[in-house]
Amino acid sequence: MGPAIILNDVSLRYENNIILEKVTARLEAGLCHVVMGPNGGGKTSLLRSILGLTPFKGEIQFQWQQSKGKIGYVPQKATFEPSLPLTVLDFILLNQSRSPLFFNFNKKHKVKALQQLARLGMEDRAMFRMGQLSGGEQQRVLFAQALLDDPDLLILDEPTNGMDDQGVRYFESLINDLVKENKTILIVHHDISAVRRLQATVHVVNGLLLESGQAEDVLQPSKIERLFNHYRHHSSQQKSEVV
Numbered sequence: 001m002g003p004a005i006i007l008n009d010v011s012l013r014y015e016n017n018i019i020l021e022k023v024t025a026r027l028e029a030g031l032c033h034v035v036m037g038p039n040g041g042g043k044t045s046l047l048r049s050i051l052g053l054t055p056f057k058g059e060i061q062f063q064w065q066q067s068k069g070k071i072g073y074v075p076q077k078a079t080f081e082p083s084l085p086l087t088v089l090d091f092i093l094l095n096q097s098r099s100p101l102f103f104n105f106n107k108k109h110k111v112k113a114l115q116q117l118a119r120l121g122m123e124d125r126a127m128f129r130m131g132q133l134s135g136g137e138q139q140r141v142l143f144a145q146a147l148l149d150d151p152d153l154l155i156l157d158e159p160t161n162g163m164d165d166q167g168v169r170y171f172e173s174l175i176n177d178l179v180k181e182n183k184t185i186l187i188v189h190h191d192i193s194a195v196r197r198l199q200a201t202v203h204v205v206n207g208l209l210l211e212s213g214q215a216e217d218v219l220q221p222s223k224i225e226r227l228f229n230h231y232r233h234h235s236s237q238q239k240s241e242v243v
Ligand SMILES: Nc1ncnc2c1ncn2[C@@H]1O[C@H](COP(=O)(O)OP(=O)(O)OP(=O)(O)O)[C@@H](O)[C@H]1O
Pocket: 014, 017, 019, 037, 038, 039, 040, 041, 042, 043, 044, 045, 046
């Protein structure tokens, strides 16, 4: 079972630029949560804060249901040099290098890696070099790699960027399966129709947390313009209040 994530007055700024202001939310365990909002609204910064990759002010807690579980993360962009002699399978197995079994026996890992690639329709690309894949195919491989350790919490930053319809279908069906397994999923996503299909809890962020709720409530046509074109105003007084 994935954890609940509790955000308490989370604020973040880069030098004088206020990115997040006093974001307070409870992301319930075992659900799919989607962070949406305009470009530059602080979505990636929020994910990076949750992952402990960016310093912030305030508190972020994971409430695991039993013992602390595993976290998988797929960042927004990855570029692979076409000449890099790293196959898709090598890349997936890099994840396993932390394991003491790595040098001992890797057939089991290979089988597992191929199974994850198959979940994304990418098993026939296993021996391609990473740099030979299209952007959407690379995204699919990154997702397969994140699944390899069977994470309880999966954090994905714009995972369907550049994916074709087939890739998106694999992705959406996998997310549904993972939610059925009570994993907690946290996704930054831009595509309103795709998010409606995910049946997620949506959190709209533009510096502030503007709204949280079920996709069908938050993404009503009458609300979308207000939420996504929300004017972002930071007075000098507000600046002095954070971080
Ligand atoms: N390391 C950094 N140093 C300085 N400014 C940064 C840094 N990282 C992000 N920013 C700025 O913080 C703001 C929020 O960035 P962030 O990537 O969190 O937004 P986002 O909502 O994910 O945007 P997008 O939808 O475009 O991906 C942007 O204006 C960005 O330029």
